[in-house]
Amino acid sequence: MKLSRYVLASVISTSMISGAALAQSAASQGFSYGVGVGVNQEIYQGYSNRTIPLPIIGYQGDRLTVYGPFVSYKLLDLGNISFSAKLAPRFAGFDESDSAVFSGMAKRKDSIDGGIGMQLRQDNWKFTTQTVFDLLGNSNGQESKVSVGYSYRAGPVIIEPAFGVSYSDSKLVDYYYGVRPDEATAQRPAYKASGAVNYNAGVSVTTALFFGGMTRLGVEHHWYGSSISDSPLTDRDTGLSAFLSWSRLF
Secondary structure, eight states: HHHHHHHHHHHHHHHHHHHHHHHTTTTEEEEEEEEEEEEEEBBBBOOOOEEEEEEEEEESSEEEEEEEEEEEEEEEESSSSSEEEEEEEEOOOOOOGGGGGTTTOOOOOOEEEEEEEEEEEETTTEEEEEEEEESSSSSSSSSEEEEEEOEEEEEEEEEEEEEEEEOHHHHHHHHHHOBBBGGOSSSOBOOOOOEEEEEEEEEEEEESSTTEEEEEEEEEEEOOOOOHHHHTBOSEEEEEEEEEEEEEEO
């Protein structure tokens, strides 16, 4: 089901993935494997919490980082500032059968996003920004993200609180949360969505204490913009997500 994969994408944010890869590669580079589980509060009507098991296959090299379906390639490294090309799936579509609220609606397809990101590290602070575009032309939209995080060590544990802001343009939001005129019903009025500013705040904890690998726990709270929360397809404007993973180098 498309919504199952939507949860995967929202639980495993880019910051979680890059943090896990960096933690794993702190001592060395190479291939990694592991398992994880994600839990997310859905904002579409007809869904509450969903739990999904996640296999993890990754690679960390000098320039290339792969963590599951997320790929980053470092284009330029200037010490504490780096620029990278990004490639990631956007699992945000739905089928008519996924929920009663989608009855009679056309399928919204998932896609692949590509773009450019920048990362600045200063002492224990990390500032990241990226802009990605729909490469398959399903929504023809784009999304920009900015986040700031701080990491500190407490014995064998690394704690990383972070805060982020993202902007999804009107094409992206309307594709996934809009209702076309020919899809409107008495219970589901036509709705054309505008761009949305979304916020998230969370904390992750990473440790190498268990089973010779890296264990990572992350929790995030999400606040969705009004053009998403006002959609007749949604019934929430906030939600929590959590992710627990364990990975180990080959």
